Every structure is written in structure tokens, then in C-alpha cells.
Amino acid sequence: MTVVDLSAVPTVLIAEADPWTQDLLKQVVLTVRCDAQLDVCGDGQQALAQLSKKHYGLVIADRDLPGVSGLDLLRTVRQRRAVPAQPFILLSARNDSASVREALPLAPTAYLTTPLDIAGLTRRLKGLLLTAGQEISCEVPALVPGMTLKRFLEQHRASSDGAPLLVDAQSALNSSLTPEGLDLALLEQAVRTDPQITAVMIAAANSAAQHRIDPAQTLAQALQLLGPAQSMNLVLGLTLKRSAQLTDPCLADYAEQQWAVSLRTAQYGFELAGMLNLDQERCYCAGLLHRLGDLALLRSLEAWQQAGGELDTLAIDASLSEFGAAYGSALRTRWRLPLELRELIAAIYHLGGGVYSREALVMSLAAQVANLESEEGIAEVAGGKTARLLRVGMSQLLQLIDKP
Incomplete structure (x- = not known):
């Protein structure tokens, strides 16, 4: 007989194919129990293997998992006849009566339709993962002895949550x-x-x-x-x-500076694309996202600081210079942003040789204007190769920077 001890640290298995829904479920669980031990898998076969190795205080599974369905997963769990029954939340896009009736004999703890009602899921999780009156708080884990800032940032690059x-x-x-x-x-x-x-x-x-x-x-x-x-x-x-929002004033100031450059580039890209009858919204997005890596790095620097690491402006500047581009590249690849959008973002930094689309040239020109320290440099930009290829003259560039 298996008894679930709610006073212990809960173990939760999340079985969900979509990575973004996975992440959402993780965040909701951790909001209720920040100390929860989570295992995540993307198909039913993996979930079945996990359940054969370990007992979980809660299973959350999508009904339409690839491989072994969430419904079959629930059937396997119920066949073990644990007492009390293992808590199992079944998620499903199917809300028709026939689908619900099919699941009811297997006694899911909850049958929740997707897209999820986050408030409702949170209430369910509180009932399952907390005892009456229980409050859980979690400290930020301290840095491993000997950890350097460079090694910390290298380790965080592959798992960064992105920008604040x-x-x-x-x-x-x-x-x-x-x-x-x-x-x-x-x-x-x-x-x-x-x-x-x-x-x-x-x-x-x-x-x-x-x-x-x-x-x-x-x-x-x-x-x-x-x-x-x-x-x-x-x-x-x-x-x-x-760290959804930066709390350190110095890092928040750096973020504002990076954001300001992003917004200028986005707006200039939007206006130039409009002048040339190109896709304005895609150019705006490329400009907005080109400093995503720098912003994500600042978020990781706050995590370093919260874990007990020391930080000053010299370290921030050096980190941005060394890791900002790498963080951006890692995020764009891991999140599988469309290739066309990534190419426009790359054009903001460097065109190099070869043949480029007019939108790529627009983003390169937008970045050149956005990074001007004063209007005095506009003549050089207007006389440059990118402006000449687009046939954008001085009057059009002045029109850009004069817009409110």
C-alpha cells in the first residue's frame, strides 16, 4: 500500500508534448510549491518509464500524448490499485460528453480542458500539494564554492528564461x-x-x-x-x-538602455519598410528582438547576484560584451524563431558580402541610424552603401529621426 505524504517535498511528473505548455505547467506548480521536484517528459512512453521507476505525489498529463496517450497512462496508474489513489490530473482539448464519460471510470483527480484556466488549476494544485494552513518559502540556492561569473553565465546560456x-x-x-x-x-x-x-x-x-x-x-x-x-x-x-522583472536598480538601468536601442531600431525599421512598401511588422519585430540576448544576460546577472555573487558595472559591461550575442543566438535557436526573422536580426549586426533582401538592408540601415550618437552622423549614413542600395536619401533619414 502506498501512502502519499503531503508534508514531504512533493514529486510531480508533467507529461506534455508542447514545450510552452510544459513550461507553463512547471511555473504554476512551482508557484504553489516552490520546493516541488519536477520531472518533465514529452511523450507517453517516457512518462510510463518514469512511473515504473519512481512514485510521484502527482501526475499531470495531456490526454493526447504521442506514443502512449494520457488516458492510457491514467489506466496504467489505476491498475496498480494504490491506496489512496495516486493524484492524476488529466488535461484535454476534448470537452464533449463522450470524451469526458470515457475518462470518468478511471477516476482522474481532475479532468481539465485546454487552454487551461490557470486560476482553477492553481486552486486544484493548492488542494493537492499543500496541507491546510501550510506555507512554503524557498531561498535562492547559494553559489557552488569556487563558481566564477564567467562559468555561471556559460552554464546559464543554454537554459536562460530569456529577457525580463x-x-x-x-x-x-x-x-x-x-x-x-x-x-x-x-x-x-x-x-x-x-x-x-x-x-x-x-x-x-x-x-x-x-x-x-x-x-x-x-x-x-x-x-x-x-x-x-x-x-x-x-x-x-x-x-x-x-526574476520576471529586474529588481536591481543598476541592472534595470542597463535593461532600459538596451530596450531603448531595440525600440529605436524597431521603429526605424518599421518606418523605412513603410517607405519602401515592405513588411513593416516583420521589420519591427526584428528590431525589437535584436537585443533579446543582452536583456536575457542581464536577467542571468541578477540571478548571479541573488545567489550571492558580486557585481559591478565593469563586470556587467564585460559580460554583455562577451556573452550578449551568444545568449541571443542560443535563445533564437532553442525557441526556433523563424529563419527569415533570424536573418533580419543578423542583418542588424552585420551584412558582410553576398546578396541580401531589401528587408535585410532596411534593418541594417535602421540599426545604423538607431546607433547614431547625434544627427551629425546622418550624412555619413546617407552616403553609405546600404542607403545607396535602398535609394534612401538624407531627407528620408532626417524624416525618420524627426518623428516623435
Whole structure:
């Protein structure tokens, strides 16, 4: 007979194919129990193997897992006849009565339809993972003895959560709610200047679980593909993460500087694309996302500081110089941002030789203007190769920087 001890650190198995839903589920569980030990797998066969090796205090599984379905996973768990029954939350996009009736004989602890109701899931998890009146707090783990900043940043690069949030995401959601539900157009306007939200929405819309042939390359396209409920869940998930917003004033100032360059490049790219009848929104996104790595690095620097590491402006500057580009490249690859968008971002930094699209030339020119320290340098930019190839003259460039 197996008895689940809620006073112990809970072990939770999450079986979900979509990486963004996986991440959301992890954040919701950790919000309820920051000390929870999580195992995550992307298909039913892996989940079955995990269940054969280890007992979990809770299983959360998608009904439509590849390999072995979540329903079959639940059937296997119930056949073991554990007392009390192992808590098992079954997630499903199917809310028809026949699908629900099929699952009921297996007694899932909860049958939750997707996109998820985060508040409802949180309540369920509190009932399952906390005893009455129990409160859990978790300290930030201290640095391993001998850990250097360089090694810390190298280790964090592959698992970085991305940039901090630079807009008030919760307020943006609240202001986008109407009596009919979440208005995606209002949400897009409220968060379109935030690099992290933009990147995550585009990545999630293009994830393998979405089976996209034509990738979303702008925030508006991504929101339309995800829909109101999933868009809201993903934004909420970002707010739940540790260091979602920078609290150190010095790092926050650095983030503002990086963001300002991103916004200038995005806006100049948008305006130039409009002058030349090119895709304005894609150019805007490329400009907005080109400092994503630098912003993600600042977030990792705050994690270093919170773990007890020392930090000063010299270390911040050196870290940005050494790791900013690498963090950005790692994120864009891991999140599988569309190749066309990545090419535009690359053009912001360097064109080199070869033949480039007009949009790539636009982004290169936008970056040149955005990085000018004064209007005096505009003549040199106007006389440069990129401006000449696009046939953009001094008057058009002055029009860009004179816009409010």
C-alpha cells in the first residue's frame, strides 16, 4: 500500500508534448510549491518509464500524448490499485460528453480542458500539494564554492528564461479584457514593445505542437494563431517566473538602455519598410528582438547576484560584451524563431558580402541610424552603401529621426 505524504517535498511528473505548455505547467506548480521536484517528459512512453521507476505525489498529463496517450497512462496508474489513489490530473482539448464519460471510470483527480484556466488549476494544485494552513518559502540556492561569473553565465546560456518583462504584463491583460473576453488587438497594442512577450508568443505559435507550415513572424500573427485563452496563459506564465522583472536598480538601468536601442531600431525599421512598401511588422519585430540576448544576460546577472555573487558595472559591461550575442543566438535557436526573422536580426549586426533582401538592408540601415550618437552622423549614413542600395536619401533619414 502506498501512502502519499503531503508534508514531504512533493514529486510531480508533467507529461506534455508542447514545450510552452510544459513550461507553463512547471511555473504554476512551482508557484504553489516552490520546493516541488519536477520531472518533465514529452511523450507517453517516457512518462510510463518514469512511473515504473519512481512514485510521484502527482501526475499531470495531456490526454493526447504521442506514443502512449494520457488516458492510457491514467489506466496504467489505476491498475496498480494504490491506496489512496495516486493524484492524476488529466488535461484535454476534448470537452464533449463522450470524451469526458470515457475518462470518468478511471477516476482522474481532475479532468481539465485546454487552454487551461490557470486560476482553477492553481486552486486544484493548492488542494493537492499543500496541507491546510501550510506555507512554503524557498531561498535562492547559494553559489557552488569556487563558481566564477564567467562559468555561471556559460552554464546559464543554454537554459536562460530569456529577457525580463519590460511592460506591465498583468495590467496589459487587464486592459485587454472586454465583456466578450480577451481582445487580441488590444493585447497586441499593449505588449508589442516587449521583446520577451513578442519572442515567446512567436515561438509558441510556431512550436511543433501547432503543426505550422507557414510560420508566424510577427506578434499579431502569433496571437491570432494562439487564440485568446492560450495567449493569456502564456503571458501569465511569464509573470510567474523568478526574476520576471529586474529588481536591481543598476541592472534595470542597463535593461532600459538596451530596450531603448531595440525600440529605436524597431521603429526605424518599421518606418523605412513603410517607405519602401515592405513588411513593416516583420521589420519591427526584428528590431525589437535584436537585443533579446543582452536583456536575457542581464536577467542571468541578477540571478548571479541573488545567489550571492558580486557585481559591478565593469563586470556587467564585460559580460554583455562577451556573452550578449551568444545568449541571443542560443535563445533564437532553442525557441526556433523563424529563419527569415533570424536573418533580419543578423542583418542588424552585420551584412558582410553576398546578396541580401531589401528587408535585410532596411534593418541594417535602421540599426545604423538607431546607433547614431547625434544627427551629425546622418550624412555619413546617407552616403553609405546600404542607403545607396535602398535609394534612401538624407531627407528620408532626417524624416525618420524627426518623428516623435
